[in-house]
Amino acid sequence: MHLPTIRDFAREATMPECYTALGPDWSLAVADVVGSTRLASEGRHREVNFVAGAVIAVLTEVLRQPGVEPACQFGGDGAVAAVPPGFRSVAADALAALADWSGTEMDVPLRVGIVPVRELLSAGLDVMVAVQDFGAGNAFGHFLGSGVAAAESWVKADPKRRIAPRPGPLPGLEGLSCRWRPVPARRGTILCVIADPVAPGMRGLETVARLQADIERVVPTAAAAPLGTGETLHPKLPSAESLKLELRTEPPRRRLSRAIRAVAGTGLLWLADRTGLRVGALNVPRYRAALAERSDYRKEANGPRYVLDVTEKEAQALEALLERYAQAGEIVYGTARADSTTITCVVGDFAADRHVHFVDGAELGFWRASVQLKAMRARAAEPAA
Numbered sequence: 001m002h003l004p005t006i007r008d009f010a011r012e013a014t015m016p017e018c019y020t021a022l023g024p025d026w027s028l029a030v031a032d033v034v035g036s037t038r039l040a041s042e043g044r045h046r047e048v049n050f051v052a053g054a055v056i057a058v059l060t061e062v063l064r065q066p067g068v069e070p071a072c073q074f075g076g077d078g079a080v081a082a083v084p085p086g087f088r089s090v091a092a093d094a095l096a097a098l099a100d101w102s103g104t105e106m107d108v109p110l111r112v113g114i115v116p117v118r119e120l121l122s123a124g125l126d127v128m129v130a131v132q133d134f135g136a137g138n139a140f141g142h143f144l145g146s147g148v149a150a151a152e153s154w155v156k157a158d159p160k161r162r163i164a165p166r167p168g169p170l171p172g173l174e175g176l177s178c179r180w181r182p183v184p185a186r187r188g189t190i191l192c193v194i195a196d197p198v199a200p201g202m203r204g205l206e207t208v209a210r211l212q213a214d215i216e217r218v219v220p221t222a223a224a225a226p227l228g229t230g231e232t233l234h235p236k237l238p239s240a241e242s243l244k245l246e247l248r249t250e251p252p253r254r255r256l257s258r259a260i261r262a263v264a265g266t267g268l269l270w271l272a273d274r275t276g277l278r279v280g281a282l283n284v285p286r287y288r289a290a291l292a293e294r295s296d297y298r299k300e301a302n303g304p305r306y307v308l309d310v311t312e313k314e315a316q317a318l319e320a321l322l323e324r325y326a327q328a329g330e331i332v333y334g335t336a337r338a339d340s341t342t343i344t345c346v347v348g349d350f351a352a353d354r355h356v357h358f359v360d361g362a363e364l365g366f367w368r369a370s371v372q373l374k375a376m377r378a379r380a381a382e383p384a385a
Contacts, residue, residue, distance in 0.1 A: 002068055003082075004130045006142060010216055013300050014209040019128035019144055024118035025085035028127065028151040029095060031055045032078030033102075034109035036367050044108075045364045046178060046342065048077045050245050051108045053344035053358050054176055055079035055098055060346070061172030062094045063087055064137075071129045071141025074296055074344075074358040075305075076366025080148055082129045082141060088114060097168030105248045113155035113162045120147040126201070127151075134294050136353045142300040144208070146200050149302050173249045175347045179238040179266050182340035182362050183227060188311040190226055190341050192365035194373050195322060195333040196303040198380070207330045208303050211321075215304065218317045224308040226341040226359055227295050230288030235269035238262055265350075295343070295357045303331065305366070307341060307359050332380060334372030338362040 004020050012018040033039065033048050040048070056072045059081045063070035072081040083091045095112035102110035117127055127147035131139040155161045195211060197204030215221065227233060238246070246262055247255045272284045297307040310318065315337070325331045338361030348354035360366050 003071055005133045006130050007132075009132065009298050010212075010221060013142055013298070014144070014205070014212050016128060016144060016205055019130040019142070022082060022117045022127045022129055024116070024121055026117040026127075027083040027088050027091070028115045028117065028120075028148060029059060029081045029083050029091045029112070030078070030115065030152050030155050031095060031098065031110055031112045032075070032152065032156070034111050036077045036364065039108065040364050040367070045362070046241065047106055047108055047245065048364060048367070049342055049344050049358070049360055050176070050178055051102045051106055051110060052077055052079050053178075053346060054102070054173055054249070055110075056081075056358065057172040057176045057346045058094050058098055058170050059091065062090050069131050069133055069137060069139035071131050071139075071143070073141045073143065073299055073301060075301070076360045076364060076370075078152070080141075080143070080152065080301065082127075083114065092163055093168055094170070096163050096166045097170050099163065099165035100167050101170060101173075103165055111155065111162060115151035115154055115161065117147065120150060123150070124200070125150045137348060138294050138354060138356050140296045140299060140356065143302065144205060144300055146204065146302055149196065172346070172348070176249055176345070177246050177262070177347065178242045178342075178344045179235070179246070179262065180233070180343040180345070181236055181239070182342050183233065184340045185226070185309050185338075186228065186232065187224070187309045189309075189315055190338040190361045190365065191306070191308050191310050191315045191318060192336045192338065192361040192369045193304065193306040193308065193318065193322070193333070194335075194366065194369045195325075195331045196373065197331055198329060207325070208300075211325055211331065212304050214321055215306075215318065218321060219308065219310055219314045221298055221306060221308060224310050224314070225292060225295070226297055226307050226309040227292040227343075228309075230290070230292035233288045233291060235266055235273055235284075237270065238266055290353070291355070291357055294355065295359045297359050307361055307365065309341070326376065332373050332376040334369035334374075334376065336361055336365040336368035336372070338365045
């Protein structure tokens, strides 16, 4: 099944007619890191992002069909993916292997599960999905409807819905890396935004559409891309920390060759960037521009999720806007500020121009925003005194 394609995020991402409603034979695969608070306190932010990126890398590989890009979405400390009919078993095997790898190799507990869309529909919860396709097999998933949030909460709340870790193959993991250093804010601050509508169904969709239009009036989000157009991105040799993470995607016998490839590949990028010369087919300016374009700084998952590079005035205006919607009882939201943007990359085939990039505010900005959102949701659910 070909999923609808979003080309213009600002105009189309909140339009239900740009999505397709998933039928009862579909499922949602969900994964989230357990104990993010502890890991953050230990300074292991990049490891959490890396594990979330690993989920996307593997699920994208196992769910891809000829000519059809899967809908997978990075969430900072977790991920979600739409599982087509007939792929539930292979997705479950991949999630089990991811949980085993994350726990044993990364020492990062990963909770995984699959929720049938049939059960969400029976509970009156809808799931609509589309992909933002950049060509050459590069795509991100977007979701509307309250089903995704429900699937994530069901897996967290019910151990019977979880998939136990077990060893297994992890195709796609070899393309995961985090060689780019954090990118400092250019305009003032990095603001992570997560907002969900309170009302279900069409009323909630209308709220999200109004909110996103109001956000665009405060700051056109395309102009607030944290990586800009890639012009300020300059490759450096991978840090010891990032190289150590990358080597954990390989069995011990292959780690030396992976390290050599990582250093050599980044060294070629650095050399081409510094000299302005072409190295084989490598065109650094074009690669930087593609990297920025294919970063997921804007996405939909019931409501908007942003990583924006904004001025202090814009940040305050956005926070005031979100608070007005919350005071009106229309949304719950969370925000978090950071001084830089982190990048986690999945390079499927560099020669074929297959590479996508997941961004987060430094020190788990998305996770910090989600903590605030969950606290607001809990307060809203408390009975009136």
